[in-house]
Amino acid sequence: xxxxxxxxxxxxxxxxxxxxxxxxxxxxxxxxxxxxxxxxxxxxxxxxxxxxxxxxxxxxxxxxxxxxxxxxxxxxxxxxxxxxxxxxxxxxxxxxxxxxxxxxxxxxxxxxxxxxxxxxxxxxxxxxxxxxxxxxxxxxxxxxxxxxxxxxxxxxxxxxxxxxxxxxxxxxxxxxxxxxxxxxxxxxxxxxxxxxxxxxxxxxxxxxxxxxxxxxxxxxxxxxxxxxxxxxxxxxxxxxxxxxxxxxxxxxxxxxxxxxxxxxxxxxxxxxxxxxxxxxxxxxxxxxxxxxxxxxxxxxxxxxxxxxxxxxxxxxxxxxxxxxxxxxxxxxxxxxxxxxxxxxxxxxxxxxxxxxxxxxxxxxxxxxxxxxxxxxxxxxxxxxxxxx
Numbered sequence: 001x002x003x004x005x006x007x008x009x010x011x012x013x014x015x016x017x018x019x020x021x022x023x024x025x026x027x028x029x030x031x032x033x034x035x036x037x038x039x040x041x042x043x044x045x046x047x048x049x050x051x052x053x054x055x056x057x058x059x060x061x062x063x064x065x066x067x068x069x070x071x072x073x074x075x076x077x078x079x080x081x082x083x084x085x086x087x088x089x090x091x092x093x094x095x096x097x098x099x100x101x102x103x104x105x106x107x108x109x110x111x112x113x114x115x116x117x118x119x120x121x122x123x124x125x126x127x128x129x130x131x132x133x134x135x136x137x138x139x140x141x142x143x144x145x146x147x148x149x150x151x152x153x154x155x156x157x158x159x160x161x162x163x164x165x166x167x168x169x170x171x172x173x174x175x176x177x178x179x180x181x182x183x184x185x186x187x188x189x190x191x192x193x194x195x196x197x198x199x200x201x202x203x204x205x206x207x208x209x210x211x212x213x214x215x216x217x218x219x220x221x222x223x224x225x226x227x228x229x230x231x232x233x234x235x236x237x238x239x240x241x242x243x244x245x246x247x248x249x250x251x252x253x254x255x256x257x258x259x260x261x262x263x264x265x266x267x268x269x270x271x272x273x274x275x276x277x278x279x280x281x282x283x284x285x286x287x288x289x290x291x292x293x294x295x296x297x298x299x300x301x302x303x304x305x306x307x308x309x310x311x312x313x314x315x316x317x318x319x320x321x322x323x324x325x326x327x328x329x330x331x332x333x334x335x336x337x338x339x340x341x342x343x344x345x346x347x348x349x350x351x352x353x354x355x356x357x358x359x360x361x362x363x364x365x366x367x368x369x370x371x372x373x374x375x376x377x378x379x380x381x382x383x384x385x386x387x388x
């Protein structure tokens with residue numbers, strides 16, 4: 001007997017594609033948390049101008065160009081600190097470009113923001129370092145055994161202490177694609193796969209009820225189990241959902257984390273809201289003759305910006321933000337979400353030009369709102385994000 005399908009009866013998986021539009025094999029380890037997946041596929045609207053002796057629409061031929069868009073929302077959750085990264089890691093890699101895993105290392109000594117390891121660290125500028133409940137980023141590689149991080153740790157690591165595992169995502173000129181799988185219960189329901197999915201916009205929302213990530217983009221095609229035919233997504237049959245395994249869905253409270261800002265970074269405790277936006281100006285190759293679906297991703301100029309609001313305080317750190325905005329002087333911005341190992345996310349923008357803030361005096365305490373403050377860099381280095 002047919003039944004309604006509960007909107008909570010689905011499971012999401014995500015896997016990186018080896019080539020554009022080639023649906024990868026997945027296992028239970030590819031499962032990821034998600035709140036909502038919205039998809040839309042449209043056939044390109046064209047106008048028939050032939051005269052058929054009537055005002056009746058005569059229809060359009062099959063095989064027209066298809067345009068597929070999507071939006072996926074998820075909460076930040078804990079992860080297992082493995083080299084494959086978190087379940088939604090492929091989406092971050094698709095939005096930025098490349099990923100680098102670090103298993104951590106033993107610390108020999110710490111002096112301010114300089115860390116010396118007992119062995120070669122293998123880290124690069126922009127890569128994340130995690131210790132206790134903090135995540136930091138490499139601002140300078142001093143030598144093979146020493147680095148300088150962007151801000152001091154809350155608890156100074158002692159000799160012999162070990163840093164934690166991190167997964168860092170760096171921007172690159174070209175962007176990879178992913179496939180997103182949407183399986184439902186019962187098994188006879190219609191399942192979907194977004195193949196050739198590219199991330200146009202990635203949004204990180206701070207200080208809500210929960211920390212949230214949002215991904216918007218363009219896909220090559222939307223495959224479903226009901227109308228599947230061979231060779232779509234380079235598949236011969238619609239893939240069966242992997243066997244279910246243990247799945248940790250521990251979400252992180254939206255009020256937990258840190259923010260560091262300034263030409264000389266200071267920790268701010270007065271932040272009330274923030275949003276980080278990465279916009280890839282993504283387009284797809286979809287105008288060529290011989291195909292009804294796109295053939296490749298085509299990213300444009302990357303735009304990274306941050307909006308944040310905070311209470312004004314009569315201190316040098318807060319005044320420094322206003323002065324930097326007036327003088328058009330760049331500042332560092334680092335957002336840390338979470339405060340427990342395995343539940344840390346960090347975003348590091350090494351050079352942000354803050355816009356002059358709006359004054360909001362409608363509340364009992366004066367707020368400053370910095371909107372659309374743009375990050376800048378040299379070559380593919382204006383932002384890195386990481387999990388720890």
